[in-house]
Amino acid sequence: MLNIRSSYVKTKEILYTLIHRYQPVARSDLADISGLTRASVSNIVKEFLQLGLVQESDKKGVGIGRKKVLLKINPKSIHVIGVDIGRRNIVATVYNAGGKILRTERLFSPSIKTLHESVEDVKRILSRILTWTHSKEIHIDAIGIGIPGPVDPEKGIVHSAHFRGNEIVNLKESIEISCKIPTFVEKDVNAAALGEQWFGDGKKHDSFVYLLVVEGIGAGMIIDGHLYRGVHDLAGKVGRFVFPAIEENGKRIFIFEEFGSEISALKFAEENAIKSKNGYLYTTMQKRQLSIGDLIDGFREKDPAAIEAVDSMAYYTAITVANLVFFADPDLIVIGGDFAGISPRFIQQVREEVETILNGHPLPELRASPIHDISISLGAATRAISEVASKKLS
Amino acid sequence: MLNIRSSYVKTKEILYTLIHRYQPVARSDLADISGLTRASVSNIVKEFLQLGLVQESDKKGVGIGRKKVLLKINPKSIHVIGVDIGRRNIVATVYNAGGKILRTERLFSPSIKTLHESVEDVKRILSRILTWTHSKEIHIDAIGIGIPGPVDPEKGIVHSAHFRGNEIVNLKESIEISCKIPTFVEKDVNAAALGEQWFGDGKKHDSFVYLLVVEGIGAGMIIDGHLYRGVHDLAGKVGRFVFPAIEENGKRIFIFEEFGSEISALKFAEENAIKSKNGYLYTTMQKRQLSIGDLIDGFREKDPAAIEAVDSMAYYTAITVANLVFFADPDLIVIGGDFAGISPRFIQQVREEVETILNGHPLPELRASPIHDISISLGAATRAISEVASKKLS
Numbered sequence: 001m002l003n004i005r006s007s008y009v010k011t012k013e014i015l016y017t018l019i020h021r022y023q024p025v026a027r028s029d030l031a032d033i034s035g036l037t038r039a040s041v042s043n044i045v046k047e048f049l050q051l052g053l054v055q056e057s058d059k060k061g062v063g064i065g066r067k068k069v070l071l072k073i074n075p076k077s078i079h080v081i082g083v084d085i086g087r088r089n090i091v092a093t094v095y096n097a098g099g100k101i102l103r104t105e106r107l108f109s110p111s112i113k114t115l116h117e118s119v120e121d122v123k124r125i126l127s128r129i130l131t132w133t134h135s136k137e138i139h140i141d142a143i144g145i146g147i148p149g150p151v152d153p154e155k156g157i158v159h160s161a162h163f164r165g166n167e168i169v170n171l172k173e174s175i176e177i178s179c180k181i182p183t184f185v186e187k188d189v190n191a192a193a194l195g196e197q198w199f200g201d202g203k204k205h206d207s208f209v210y211l212l213v214v215e216g217i218g219a220g221m222i223i224d225g226h227l228y229r230g231v232h233d234l235a236g237k238v239g240r241f242v243f244p245a246i247e248e249n250g251k252r253i254f255i256f257e258e259f260g261s262e263i264s265a266l267k268f269a270e271e272n273a274i275k276s277k278n279g280y281l282y283t284t285m286q287k288r289q290l291s292i293g294d295l296i297d298g299f300r301e302k303d304p305a306a307i308e309a310v311d312s313m314a315y316y317t318a319i320t321v322a323n324l325v326f327f328a329d330p331d332l333i334v335i336g337g338d339f340a341g342i343s344p345r346f347i348q349q350v351r352e353e354v355e356t357i358l359n360g361h362p363l364p365e366l367r368a369s370p371i372h373d374i375s376i377s378l379g380a381a382t383r384a385i386s387e388v389a390s391k392k393l394s
Numbered sequence: 395m396l397n398i399r400s401s402y403v404k405t406k407e408i409l410y411t412l413i414h415r416y417q418p419v420a421r422s423d424l425a426d427i428s429g430l431t432r433a434s435v436s437n438i439v440k441e442f443l444q445l446g447l448v449q450e451s452d453k454k455g456v457g458i459g460r461k462k463v464l465l466k467i468n469p470k471s472i473h474v475i476g477v478d479i480g481r482r483n484i485v486a487t488v489y490n491a492g493g494k495i496l497r498t499e500r501l502f503s504p505s506i507k508t509l510h511e512s513v514e515d516v517k518r519i520l521s522r523i524l525t526w527t528h529s530k531e532i533h534i535d536a537i538g539i540g541i542p543g544p545v546d547p548e549k550g551i552v553h554s555a556h557f558r559g560n561e562i563v564n565l566k567e568s569i570e571i572s573c574k575i576p577t578f579v580e581k582d583v584n585a586a587a588l589g590e591q592w593f594g595d596g597k598k599h600d601s602f603v604y605l606l607v608v609e610g611i612g613a614g615m616i617i618d619g620h621l622y623r624g625v626h627d628l629a630g631k632v633g634r635f636v637f638p639a640i641e642e643n644g645k646r647i648f649i650f651e652e653f654g655s656e657i658s659a660l661k662f663a664e665e666n667a668i669k670s671k672n673g674y675l676y677t678t679m680q681k682r683q684l685s686i687g688d689l690i691d692g693f694r695e696k697d698p699a700a701i702e703a704v705d706s707m708a709y710y711t712a713i714t715v716a717n718l719v720f721f722a723d724p725d726l727i728v729i730g731g732d733f734a735g736i737s738p739r740f741i742q743q744v745r746e747e748v749e750t751i752l753n754g755h756p757l758p759e760l761r762a763s764p765i766h767d768i769s770i771s772l773g774a775a776t777r778a779i780s781e782v783a784s785k786k787l788s
Contacts, residue, residue, distance in 0.1 A: 010429075035404075207625055223617055230723025232599055232756045237720040240712055242751055243637030246430055246648060251709055253751055255638060304776055315645055319636055326631040327721050329624025362626040 011036070012393045014225075015367055016053065017045050019388065021203045024057045024070035043069060051392050053077045053097075073097050078141050078388050080180075081129060082381030083122060084374075085147040085187070086164055087112050087215065089236045092125045093374065094133060094140070095381040099199045099388075101374070102138070115160035115167045120136045123178045130179065143183040144261055145176060145193030146385030148216065153233055156185035159361050160217065186383045189236060189374050192336055192369075194386075195379025197227075201334050208332035209324050210369070211238070213339060215262050215292070220379075221322065225227040238320055253322025262292050262338065269295050269309035275382065296307030296342055306338040313339050318353030325354075325364060332365040336375055340368040405430070406787045408619075410447065411780065415597045417463035418451045421470040426474055430572040435624030439465060439483070447471045447491075466489050469739050472535050472782050475523060475575075476775030477516060478582070478768075479541040481556055481609065486519045487768065488527060489775040491783075493593040495768070496532070499523045501704070509554035509561045517572045524573065527641055537569060537577040538586030538778030540770040542610065546626055580777045582606065582770050583630060586730055586763075587614025588780075589773025591621075594765045595728050602726035603718050604715050605632070605732060607711055609656050614773075615722060650659050654710030656686050656732065662691050663703035673697040678683065683750055690736055697779070707733050719748075719758060732767055734762040 018033055019025060029043055031038045048054035048071075055074040075098030081159070084091045088109050094102040105125045113121070126143070131142055148162035156172020174182040193210040196202035202210070202222060210220040219237030221228045228235055239257035258264060270290055275280040280303035286292050298306030321333055339346050347368045355363060370374050413419060421439055425432045442448035442465075449468040468717060469492030478485045482503050487528055488496040499519045520537070527534055528701070542556035550566020569577040575627070580588070587604040590596035604614040611633030615622045622629055633651035652658060664684055667675040674697035678688050690699030715727055733740050739761045749757060763769050 223622060226618070231758070232723055232724045234756065235721065235723040237723075240720040240755075241635075241637075241717050242652070242720075243648075243712065244653065244713055245493060245640070246653065247493075250513075251715070251747075254637075257639070259638065259640065316638070319638060319647070322636050325628075326634040326636075327629065329626055329629040329631075330620075331625045353645075361634075362628065362743075365623070389651065 007394050009390070011040075012044050012047070012387070013390050015041065016048065016393065018191055018200070019048075019054055019071055019391055020073055020198045023072040025072075026068040026070055028068070030071070043366060044208075049079075053389060054393065075100060076387050079133070079138050079386035080141055080376035080381045080388065081126065082374075082379070082384065083126070083143065083145040084191075084376040084380065085118060085122060085145060086376075087148070088123055089103040090118065090125060091374075091377050092122070092129050093377045093381070094098070094129060094138065095378065097385055099378060099381070103129060103132055103133040103348070112164050114165040115158065115163040116165075117168050119169055119171060119174055120158070122175065126175070126179055139221050140181055142384035143179065143181050143383070144380035144387075145171060145175070145183065146183045146188040146380035147171070147185065148191070149187040149189075149218070150234060151187040151190075153184075153229060154187050156183065157205075157303055158185065165369060168349045175315050177325050184380075184383050184387050187218075187220070187229075187233070187381055189218040189220035191220070191379030192228060193222050193379065194227055194377040195371060195375045196369065197222050197376055198254075198335050198382045198385075200369060200375065201332060201365075201367055205331040205365075207328070207330045208334065208364075209236075209328060209330045210336060210375070211317075211320065211324065213260070213320075213335065213337040215263065215298060215312070217257050217320060218263055218374075220349045221328065221330075223328075238324065241320075255314075260313070260320060262295075262313070264316075265309045265339075266290060266292060266295050268312055269298065269305050272305035273303070275354040280307055281305050291340060296338055299330075310339060310342075310346060311349065313351055314349035317359060318350045321350060321366065322357040325358060325361065329362075330364050332367070332370045333368055336369040341372045350367055395778060398566075400630070403528040403784070405434075405436050405762065406441070406696060407780070407784050409435065409486040410442065410783050410787065411592070411619075413442075413465055414446055414467055414592045417466040419466075420464055422462070425467070433768065440786075442478075445471075447783060449788065452673060453568040460694045468574045469494060469589045471778050472597065473527070473532050474778035474782065475520065475534055475537045476768075476771035476773070476778065477537065478522070478585075478770040478774065479512060479516060479539060481542070484519060485516055485768075485771050486523050487775070488523060488532065488777075489772065489780055493772060493775070497523060498528055504569050506686070507550065508557050508559040509557040509563050509747065512557060512566060513563060513568055516569065520569070520573055534575055536778035537573065537575050538585070538589040538774035538776070539565060539569070539577065539579045540774035540780075541565065541579065543581040543583075543631075544628060544641070545579055545581040545584075546678070547578070547580050547584070547623060552579065552641055561757045571630055572628040578774075578777050581612075581614070581623075581627070583612040583614035584623060585614070585773030585777060586769040587616050587773065588621055588776040589765060589769045590728050591616050592779075594763060594769065595726060595759075595761055599725040602728065602758075603630075603724045604728050604730060604769070605711075605714065605718065607654070607656065608712075609708070610712060611651050611655055614720065615724075617722070619742045632718065635714070635717060638782055650705075650714070654707070654714060656689075656707070658710075659703045659707040659733075660686060660689050660707055662686060663692065663699050663765040666699035666702055667697070670699055671697055675699050681723075682699050686732060690732055704736070705743065708743035709747055712744045712751060714758065716750050717753060719755065723756075724758050724782060726761070728761055728763045730763040730766050738762075 080096035144341035241256040245252035280301040472491035613630035633652040638645035
């Protein structure tokens with residue numbers, strides 16, 4: 001059912017988000033941004049101050065006239081743990097309400113485990129990190145988890161499509177029983193989009209897309225200021241885009257991800273390395289199976305096979321970006337993933353290819369995520385902070 | 395800037411839309427649907443009744459208890475003209491606020507004109523229809539126009555990408571000067587999506603897509619109850635979807651529309667007809683150049699070349715539908731255009747192909763538009779009605 005965002009609680013939640021995005025910010029600017037009256041903003045801010053969620057910063061001089069009191073989030077008002085569950089890496093980080101990192105624990109698994117096994121790993125590192133927070137007398141208000149989908153963000157149920165085996169786990173319940181802390185689960189790309197909105201490049205944009213190009217390809221979409229999850233929480237599966245086999249004149253269907261993901265770039269690099277019979281990747285291949293990390297190292301070592309694979313990756317990423325522009329026409333597309341992180345050249349290449357494809361069509365801003373390494377865990381923390389704040393505000 | 399939908403006017407506008415979508419509807423149900431309190435709903439409805447926008451219907455018995463008063467839009471409160479400007483057909487229709495057709499005027503042009511010439515045609519049929527409304531003493535509050543994009547829906551400026559020549563026209567201004575009636579311009583698919591939301595299959599769906607498959611392919615998207623136009627009013631250009639040339643291992647890019655539109659289906663049918671050297675299409679081709687209308691007639695006459703072309707069309711439409719599902723995960727996809735209208739078989743075929751592609755992924759409802767022939771003009775009228783109501787409510 002359509003939910004009119006007019007109830008008082010919703011308004012408070014939105015205003016709290018706006019303070020996160022625009023801080024330090026004056027009450028008058030909040031009124032302008034939100035479309036609320038100054039009186040409404042003042043009333044709500046008063047409540048924020050009483051709850052300790054927000055604090056007034058030092059007065060800032062503006063010209064020779066009156067000084068404006070600026071508002072910012074009270075960083076100590078909420079503490080959460082943001083967890084990024086990848087296929088091989090699990091990272092758990094303690095954040096305060098200001099998004100500041102207080103402590104991080106990591107766990108690397110050389111092989112891909114089942115979802116159940118991964119959840120046991122999560123419990124282990126949460127237990128380690130909670131021992132630390134306990135010793136520092138930091139109260140953890142909530143845990144936020146980002147994990148590859150499909151995810152039911154209400155119930156916290158996860159399907160193990162990206163892990164070994166075929167399992168369905170109630171991750172929220174499992175962590176809540178183990179840690180006795182309210183837990184919220186979000187699809188990794190959706191978490192990252194929230195993180196970018198509150199703490200990254202999405203702060204000043206109402207509609208933007210976070211595009212993650214890793215072993216799979218997925219997008220988290222903020223539309224008109226809100227995370228858009230889709231009716232079955234499956235929106236943004238841009239890696240699953242299908243296209244027809246033109247040459248065959250038949251009904252063969254290609255899935256985009258089979259060509260544009262890190263996996264296919266690695267395969268492409270391997271083939272080139274074997275053909276050339278030399279270079280960093282070829283030498284490494286004699287010792288062991290290549291990993292994405294090797295591909296990145298090979299790129300840094302200027303191995304031609306690796307460079308060519310990264311070029312191909314930029315080409316496919318550009319196609320995804322162009323299609324996102326045709327579908328969603330966003331302000332900004334933030335690209336996350338290992339490749340976007342390795343060199344400014346990658347984003348520049350993607351931009352050039354996109355310009356060619358779009359052919360005069362307005363281009364969105366295009367950037368590598370500035371918070372790339374932590375965008376999922378910070379985004380998961382963002383969901384947790386927003387849930388804790390909502391509860392305090394209701 | 396983010397606009398909190400909490401100002402009183404916005405709330406009234408949303409409630410007015412909800413009465414359109416759910417009428418006849420009780421105040422208590424409106425409160426449940428909107429999340430507003432019953433007191434707020436009652437206050438706003440009181441204003442609607444005073445303005446004459448809404449009327450109370452006959453009391454309806456519910457069990458043996460109290461009878462509920464149901465609300466519905468007062469059909470006579472607003473009258474508008476909805477105009478559908480196609481490349482060859484222009485249709486102008488007088489609607490009342492209840493979406494009832496009072497009169498229609500049409501104009502067919504065998505050739506594609508320039509945008510300026512088309513606008514002159516529009517003025518001609520508007521003048522004809524206004525003579526009629528004048529004689530019937532019907533006051534026209536506004537004109538709504540749906541036209542292929544790109545369109546600036548605020549300023550009413552249209553680029554003639556789909557017409558002959560290369561022109562930019564301020565359509566809003568041109569019609570307002572000519573007719574002295576407030577005019578609003580919307581991209582055809584966006585207008586149709588609004589029409590479906592207020593009067594068609596979108597009434598009960600918060601997120602749905604109107605997919606138009608004609609000479610081009612485009613989508614109008616309702617996301618969380620609101621028309622999503624994109625940052626440059628260019629969202630939903632699904633026909634421009636690009637994909638790589640896999641066989642070539644090169645950087646060739648295909649544009650989807652070149653394969654999946656009516657134009658390509660017609661070309662495909664022509665090639666097949668020439669090969670077979672008989673059938674309805676082949677016979678017609680001896681006399682004149684084939685049109686989309688001939689293809690539809692050929693399909694009705696069971697010409698194998700036409701049937702095969704329609705099958706191919708269903709296949710490409712299914713690819714677009716699948717990509718819309720992966721991208722937006724909507725409740726419902728309404729398919730408009732000549733092919734969707736010609737036979738239930740077409741939609742059934744699309745559904746089967748989509749099921750195969752989605753492979754277990756949840757399917758949205760998939761339907762041919764029930765208001766297909768009028769969805770653009772009714773949608774343009776919807777925009778006009780909503781603008782008139784907004785003005786009365788502010």
